[in-house]
Amino acid sequence: MSLAIRNLVLERPDGVHLLGPLDLDLAPGNRLGVVGESGSGKTLLVRALFGLLPAGVRQVRGSVALQGRPLAGPEPPPGLAWVPQDPGQALNPLLTVGQHLALLPWVFRKEAARQALPRLRPLLARLRLPEDRAFLRRRPHQLSGGQRQRVCLAMALSCDPALLVLDEPTAALDRGATEAFRDLVLELQRERRLGFLWITHDLDLAGAACERLLVLYGGQAVEAGPASRLLTAPRHPYTARLLAASRGEPSSDGGILGAPEDRPPGCPFRPRCGRANPACIPPVSWRAGPVGEFRCTDPLPGPD
Numbered sequence: 001m002s003l004a005i006r007n008l009v010l011e012r013p014d015g016v017h018l019l020g021p022l023d024l025d026l027a028p029g030n031r032l033g034v035v036g037e038s039g040s041g042k043t044l045l046v047r048a049l050f051g052l053l054p055a056g057v058r059q060v061r062g063s064v065a066l067q068g069r070p071l072a073g074p075e076p077p078p079g080l081a082w083v084p085q086d087p088g089q090a091l092n093p094l095l096t097v098g099q100h101l102a103l104l105p106w107v108f109r110k111e112a113a114r115q116a117l118p119r120l121r122p123l124l125a126r127l128r129l130p131e132d133r134a135f136l137r138r139r140p141h142q143l144s145g146g147q148r149q150r151v152c153l154a155m156a157l158s159c160d161p162a163l164l165v166l167d168e169p170t171a172a173l174d175r176g177a178t179e180a181f182r183d184l185v186l187e188l189q190r191e192r193r194l195g196f197l198w199i200t201h202d203l204d205l206a207g208a209a210c211e212r213l214l215v216l217y218g219g220q221a222v223e224a225g226p227a228s229r230l231l232t233a234p235r236h237p238y239t240a241r242l243l244a245a246s247r248g249e250p251s252s253d254g255g256i257l258g259a260p261e262d263r264p265p266g267c268p269f270r271p272r273c274g275r276a277n278p279a280c281i282p283p284v285s286w287r288a289g290p291v292g293e294f295r296c297t298d299p300l301p302g303p304d
């Protein structure tokens with residue numbers, strides 16, 4: 001299943017820019033990472049994909065299409081599934097594991113739990129979760145953090161999607177559990193020929209999981225290209241900053257991304273950028289490099 005986003009622009013009703021213009025393509029079975037810090041627009045992008053834009057956010061331009069068909073309305077698109085950021089919040093504390101697993105097959109296929117649960121047993125085993133009745137009767141607080149996240153993954157896979165949106169799925173996990181989860185998703189991706197969009201603030205993690213990366217800052221796409229290139233020769237200063245942060249290197253930059261209404265005209269990274277110059281004040285266009293694209297008037301040296 002292919003995903004195509006064209007010229008997507010999101011704003012507040014008062015005209016304050018939130019995201020875009022954004023173009024994004026994901027071919028069937030491909031792995032794309034969308035990387036940025038809090039406030040970069042990642043979460044809005046996920047919500048736009050599922051028709052769940054919050055009140056006070058409107059789509060003023062652009063389109064999102066799955067397999068060439070535009071997404072319309074709040075109906076969850078078939079074939080597309082979401083793995084949430086915080087399984088502690090996503091799972092209902094009153095429901096058992098079995099009730100969670102039976103939920104989406106019933107909603108999307110009208111498949112009863114007595115049929116869905118036996119069908120999903122091999123999936124539970126594949127996700128290294130117990131398949132016995134005692135486990136299906138447990139509630140979320142009786143699971144480890146890793147088990148909760150794998151239950152969310154099992155729910156997302158319960159209706160055999162072609163495309164997964166992984167929304168910071170490892171945010172609540174430690175490094176070891178993060179790597180185990182990443183490896184499991186990569187195995188499933190190969191076995192099921194899944195495409196995925198992995199949303200994260202961790203450039204290193206995205207680089208290890210994805211073929212291509214798109215970096216967002218302040219609601220703008222600032223760099224895109226093969227993961228191997230962005231991890232070795234980032235052209236945009238913000239990508240270089242993210243890379244240093246994901247490797248635990250100290251940063252001289254104590255700045256934070258401002259609220260949307262406080263962002264400067266032109267490049268939103270200007271207040272934090274040591275290379276800022278007068279050409280960064282008007283809107284900065286995409287520039288195609290030999291390997292990927294970036295939006296910067298004074299890029300870091302690259303492979304050209």
Ligand code: SF4
Pocket residue numbers: 236237238267268269270273274275276277279280284295296297298299
């Ligand atoms: S050099 Fe200019 S365009 Fe490039 S990141 Fe810095 S402020 Fe933005």
